[in-house]
Amino acid sequence: MKELTKAEEEIMQVLWELDSAFVKDIITQMPEPKPAYNTVSTIVRILQQKGFVGYEVHGNAHKYYPLISKEAYTKSFMKGFVGRYFSGSYRQMVSFFTKQDKLSLHELEQLLQELKEKKS
Incomplete structure (x- = not known):
């Protein structure tokens, strides 16, 4: 896309x-x-x-x-963004934003909770 x-x-x-x-x-x-x-x-x-x-x-x-949903475009855009700037690693992206103080501890805990729910 x-x-x-x-x-x-x-x-x-x-x-x-x-x-x-x-x-x-x-x-x-x-x-x-x-x-x-x-x-x-x-x-x-x-x-x-x-x-x-x-x-x-x-x-x-x-x-x-x-013709293309916002969700489909966002998914494609983020895949390209993470690939270009973070070598395809979402972990590196989250780490970057955490180090830049752009991701609070509360937001990080929410992400972890969402990951746990997704695995279940």
């Missing part, structure tokens, strides 16, 4: 939240300053070409919807 650019990911986040939307609906959900209609329309068409977005025709307009 291809990795999304920052602009593409921002639009996908909106589509994942809304389930389906016209370009004007996507723009409404985006933070200020709002991008131009043509910019969003172009990015949505690129997402369509990449296989991330499908559409339904409604008169002269297209209503777009995600």
Whole structure:
């Protein structure tokens, strides 16, 4: 699965939240300053070409919807991220964030609990 650019990911986040939307609906959900209609329309068409977005025709307009779930994209992205930055080791990633004080003891305990539950 291809990795999304920052602009593409921002639009996908909106589509994942809304389930389906016209370009004007996507723009409404985006933070200020709002991008131009043509910019969003172009990015949505690129997402369509990449296989991330499908559409339904409604008169002269297209209503777009995600073809790939947020969970599936996140899983693919994280696998690539961990592979590139932590030699494929999730343990190294957790260790890095723990050392950077980005992962509290409470969060680490929660992770351990989730791992124990998964093994059971």
